[in-house]
Amino acid sequence: MLKLQSVSRHFGGLKVLQDVSFEVPQGGIFGLIGPNGAGKTTVVNLITGLLPPTSGDILFNGESLVGRKPHRITTGGVARTFQNIRVFKEMTLLENVIVGMHGRLGYGAAGLLLRLPSFRAAERAARDRARELLSWMKLDHKADDIADNLSYGEQRKLELARALATEPKLLLLDEPVAGMNSTEKTELMAEIRNIQARGYTIFMIEHDMRFVMGLCEHIAVLNFGRIIAQGGPDAVRNDPQVIEAYLGRDDDEAAAA
Amino acid sequence: MLEQQLFNALSLGSVYALFALGFTLVFGVLGVVNLSHGAVFMVGAYAALQAVTRLNLPLAGALVVAFAVSGVLGLLIDLLVLRPLRARNAPHLIPMIATIGLAIALNSLAQGLFGAENLRFPAEVLPQQTLNVAGLHVTVLELGIIVLSFGLMAVLLLVLRGTQLGRALRAIAESPKAAALLGINVGGLFMLTSFFAAGLGGVAGVLIGLYSNALFPLMGQPILHKGIAVIILGGMGDIRGAMLAGLFLGFAEVLSVAYIGSTMRDAVGFGLLFAVLLLRPKGLFGTTNERKV
Amino acid sequence: MEAFDSFWAVYSNLVLTLGTNSLLALSIYLTLSCGMLAMANAAFMGIGAYTAALLTMNAGMPFPVALAGGMAAPAVVALLIGGPTLRLSGVYLAMATLAFGEVVRIFILNTEDWTGGALGLNGIPPQTEWWHVLLALALACVVLALLRRSKVGRAFEAIKLDETAAGLMGIDVNAHKMLAFVLGAMLAGLAGALNAHLTFFIGPNEYGFDRGVEILTMTILGGINGLMGPISGAVILTLLPELLRGLADFRNVVNGLILVGIVLFLPRGLWDPARVRALLGRKG
Numbered sequence: 001m002l003k004l005q006s007v008s009r010h011f012g013g014l015k016v017l018q019d020v021s022f023e024v025p026q027g028g029i030f031g032l033i034g035p036n037g038a039g040k041t042t043v044v045n046l047i048t049g050l051l052p053p054t055s056g057d058i059l060f061n062g063e064s065l066v067g068r069k070p071h072r073i074t075t076g077g078v079a080r081t082f083q084n085i086r087v088f089k090e091m092t093l094l095e096n097v098i099v100g101m102h103g104r105l106g107y108g109a110a111g112l113l114l115r116l117p118s119f120r121a122a123e124r125a126a127r128d129r130a131r132e133l134l135s136w137m138k139l140d141h142k143a144d145d146i147a148d149n150l151s152y153g154e155q156r157k158l159e160l161a162r163a164l165a166t167e168p169k170l171l172l173l174d175e176p177v178a179g180m181n182s183t184e185k186t187e188l189m190a191e192i193r194n195i196q197a198r199g200y201t202i203f204m205i206e207h208d209m210r211f212v213m214g215l216c217e218h219i220a221v222l223n224f225g226r227i228i229a230q231g232g233p234d235a236v237r238n239d240p241q242v243i244e245a246y247l248g249r250d251d252d253e254a255a256a257a
Numbered sequence: 258m259l260e261q262q263l264f265n266a267l268s269l270g271s272v273y274a275l276f277a278l279g280f281t282l283v284f285g286v287l288g289v290v291n292l293s294h295g296a297v298f299m300v301g302a303y304a305a306l307q308a309v310t311r312l313n314l315p316l317a318g319a320l321v322v323a324f325a326v327s328g329v330l331g332l333l334i335d336l337l338v339l340r341p342l343r344a345r346n347a348p349h350l351i352p353m354i355a356t357i358g359l360a361i362a363l364n365s366l367a368q369g370l371f372g373a374e375n376l377r378f379p380a381e382v383l384p385q386q387t388l389n390v391a392g393l394h395v396t397v398l399e400l401g402i403i404v405l406s407f408g409l410m411a412v413l414l415l416v417l418r419g420t421q422l423g424r425a426l427r428a429i430a431e432s433p434k435a436a437a438l439l440g441i442n443v444g445g446l447f448m449l450t451s452f453f454a455a456g457l458g459g460v461a462g463v464l465i466g467l468y469s470n471a472l473f474p475l476m477g478q479p480i481l482h483k484g485i486a487v488i489i490l491g492g493m494g495d496i497r498g499a500m501l502a503g504l505f506l507g508f509a510e511v512l513s514v515a516y517i518g519s520t521m522r523d524a525v526g527f528g529l530l531f532a533v534l535l536l537r538p539k540g541l542f543g544t545t546n547e548r549k550v
Numbered sequence: 551m552e553a554f555d556s557f558w559a560v561y562s563n564l565v566l567t568l569g570t571n572s573l574l575a576l577s578i579y580l581t582l583s584c585g586m587l588a589m590a591n592a593a594f595m596g597i598g599a600y601t602a603a604l605l606t607m608n609a610g611m612p613f614p615v616a617l618a619g620g621m622a623a624p625a626v627v628a629l630l631i632g633g634p635t636l637r638l639s640g641v642y643l644a645m646a647t648l649a650f651g652e653v654v655r656i657f658i659l660n661t662e663d664w665t666g667g668a669l670g671l672n673g674i675p676p677q678t679e680w681w682h683v684l685l686a687l688a689l690a691c692v693v694l695a696l697l698r699r700s701k702v703g704r705a706f707e708a709i710k711l712d713e714t715a716a717g718l719m720g721i722d723v724n725a726h727k728m729l730a731f732v733l734g735a736m737l738a739g740l741a742g743a744l745n746a747h748l749t750f751f752i753g754p755n756e757y758g759f760d761r762g763v764e765i766l767t768m769t770i771l772g773g774i775n776g777l778m779g780p781i782s783g784a785v786i787l788t789l790l791p792e793l794l795r796g797l798a799d800f801r802n803v804v805n806g807l808i809l810v811g812i813v814l815f816l817p818r819g820l821w822d823p824a825r826v827r828a829l830l831g832r833k834g
Contacts, residue, residue, distance in 0.1 A: 100720070102719055102720045350641070358805075359810055365800060
């Protein structure tokens with residue numbers, strides 16, 4: 001579904017990503033892991049169009065994403081969550097999720113200004129769908145609360161609901177469990193499996209090895225901007241280069257692995 | 258003829274640069290677009306005029322008075338208005354709007370106290386002689402303006418590049434939080450910067466008042482607008498860029514008066530600004546600093 | 551009725567100015583609600599005023615056509631400068647639009663043959679009736695309210711809160727910013743056109759920095775939490791100079807200090823439903 005072909009990204013003399021290639025199959029859960037600073041977030045920023053690659057191509061269902069504006073990539077079916085949560089803090093939960101549906105609301109200026117039935121129907125459907133997504137994330141009882149009042153874990157779930165509202169085919173999760181305790185992580189793991197079961201493809205970047213090993217079917221490992229290993233969890237776990245990459249750093253993730 | 262305009266342009270440009278310096282200093286260190294800088298400029302000019310007419314001080318003394326009065330005004334603005342807004346973590350536009358209010362209040366106060374007519378420095382105070390420099394006639398006034406402006410700018414550059422204080426200021430410009438963690442007295446340096454930048458603005462006010470021989474309550478406004486153009490042209494927060502762009506504007510204005518006519522003079526700055534913003538938003542002399550997601 | 555007639559004779563201009571100032575405040579509110587501080591609306595007001603005045607005076611056009619022209623001209627200009635200008639953010643945008651305002655003012659000063667230059671345009675036919683202003687204001691409010699409760703209004707809010715995240719939600723950020731900018735320009739132009747036919751005379755200095763700041767103050771004073779905010783701010787700041795008339799030059803000192811005071815003490819403006827709710831909640 002998503003294919004990166006020899007993608008490189010340089011900032012001046014700094015080579016953040018070099019010749020990165022991997023493929024995310026449809027319907028699976030794919031993980032990109034690597035130590036801090038390996039370039040994982042840059043990969044997500046490239047996919048979502050916030051940055052252009054210096055060279056290489058990014059294909060989504062056969063079509064190139066390079067050069068497209070972020071909002072067109074989203075309406076094309078790629079949604080993302082953020083490592084440092086970016087919910088719209090002054091909006092309610094319901095409003096946050098409805099914003100996600102922006103690209104799918106088909107009415108135009110006429111419908112809007114004249115309040116035509118097509119407008120009303122679309123808005124009503126959007127509210128219903130938003131509540132549905134919130135209840136899936138078990139947040140519907142707080143639908144009219146201001147997003148800023150939520151706990152950290154709840155805000156992460158809100159981001160998920162909002163991303164799902166864009167009706168993506170591919171969901172990009174940027175460090176979904178950063179800052180969570182083990183109970184929350186286990187809950188999220190179940191949540192993500194749930195989402196996958198409903199037909200979404202999931203691509204996540206993380207550096208919590210245990211989380212990724214427990215969830216992902218395919219894994220690629222990024223170190224210093226290069227892919228050093230790819231494959232299933234067992235293959236990657238036992239890959240000597242991967243072990244060296246993690247043990248060579250002062251990470252508590254290495255201890256967890 | 259062109260060479261004669263050279264000194265004209267140099268003195269005008271150096272004052273623009275001096276004004277822009279203060280403006281950019283506050284933006285770089287405090288992160289605020291201080292739109293009351295024009296009013297502070299005006300206050301300096303009026304303070305100098307009072308010093309000369311009421312206290313019978315010579316021009317040099319008047320300049321010191323202007324620096325001090327404007328400096329204190331800048332300090333008060335920081336303490337009373339900018340600091341509470343910082344404590345509240347207000348988004349950038351809010352302090353800017355507050356400084357607009359201050360400018361209006363100050364300009365109107367000056368008008369109420371001194372009237373709207375043009376005031377002049379008494380003729381005895383102005384140096385009248387002309388010198389012959391490399392075959393050109395240069396007034397001592399122009400020369401003095403150039404020397405003083407460049408002198409002050411040189412001092413500022415020296416402080417910023419070569420002293421511990423300067424390093425601390427540059428650290429704050431990068432990140433006030435990180436600077437505080439390093440033990441830098443950020444609040445104190447904010448006050449110092451506000452004082453000094455306003456002082457420079459006040460001196461610039463006196464110099465323009467002497468150059469154009471006219472003081473009026475709204476004199477800070479056109480300069481403020483040009484200052485905005487200058488610091489965008491020079492790259493916001495870039496000290497050297499502000500200086501270069503100020504000089505550049507001085508030259509551009511004088512040349513346009515000489516060759517196109519004086520009516521469009523004020524438009525030159527903005528026309529340039531617009532062109533630059535379209536083509537090179539980081540300014541003519543600024544360096545790119547992208548902020549990533 | 552006599553009492554009303556004499557009131558109207560004295561104060562009609564003031565009341566109508568309340569209306570046009572409200573339109574202006576709404577025009578800046580529109581761009582602010584999208585997270586942009588665009589200080590060009592005074593200039594757009596001027597463009598609208600001059601276009602409309604020239605249409606009635608020189609081309610003999612009927613009033614509605616002049617009004618339409620007064621909205622179309624600023625819209626076109628906004629479209630032209632919007633592309634490069636709206637790429638700028640925050641402070642850069644504010645300053646670029648301030649600079650643009652100055653360019654317009656200087657342009658007017660230097661095109662004497664059309665615009666009368668520094669002397670301005672005199673003898674504009676007094677066409678503006680109270681119901682023009684009321685209709686304009688009502689329409690503006692209706693359109694803005696409709697926009698607010700739709701995907702466009704939500705998009706504006708999202709862009710204001712977090713532009714990058716908004717883009718990633720499928721919102722075409724540039725297109726929406728341009729929409730807010732152009733609509734704001736049209737509103738300001740309409741206000742200018744109405745105002746020109748109210749005051750018989752317009753001059754370049756009426757549409758400069760001071761006017762821009764005045765409009766901004768009205769909007770900030772009232773708050774941007776809803777349409778009533780800018781309107782209440784406009785009402786207060788239009789009436790205030792009348793009340794402060796005795797202060798003459800010092801009038802603006804008060805204006806300036808009000809602006810500083812609002813920023814320091816009432817950051818969300820006067821019209822803040824949330825604060826009112828909180829106050830009432832505590833009492834209840």
